Amino acid sequence: MKINAFADVSLRAVMVLAAAPDGILLTTQNIADAVGTPYNHVSKAMAKLRSLGLIEVERGRAGGSRLSAVGSRATVGQILRQLDTRSDAAECVAPGGPCPLINECKLRAALARAREAFYRELDSVVVAELPGSAQMAPVFQMIGLRPGL
DSSP, X not given: OOOOHHHHHHHHHHHHHHHXXXXXXXXXXXXXXXXXXXXXXXXXXXXXXXXXXXXXXXXXXXXXXXXXXXXXXXXXXXXXXXXXXXXXXXXXXXXXXXXXXXXXXXXXXXXXXXXXHHHHHHTTOBGGGSOOHHHHHHHHHHTTOOTTO
């Protein structure tokens, strides 16, 4: 199963925040640079993550974001469920109208079960445990943070 680009950016942002040294706030620009994604895409992801309670934001000159207590315990499956806005795994209703096979469609139900199985498998993966120091050290150096800070 493929996740959408918004969910991908959101998960990357959470991973960077999870790896940030204690007490360090990261700006949206820091995160955009770290994940190699345009600022406006990361900004939208950060707004959504904040509304879900996964991150905390401090405003002002020395402001930035950090992972919240909820975010540090969140699993990939939980986050993806909240970010997935599709009602169906298949395009059963398109701009031209519904699929003529939609009535009593067994494929639609099977795809929904498969999507839930995908999320259920990811329920055991805690996002805060994903980033490793070897993985994140070059990223933090790139955005101007010393890894051991």
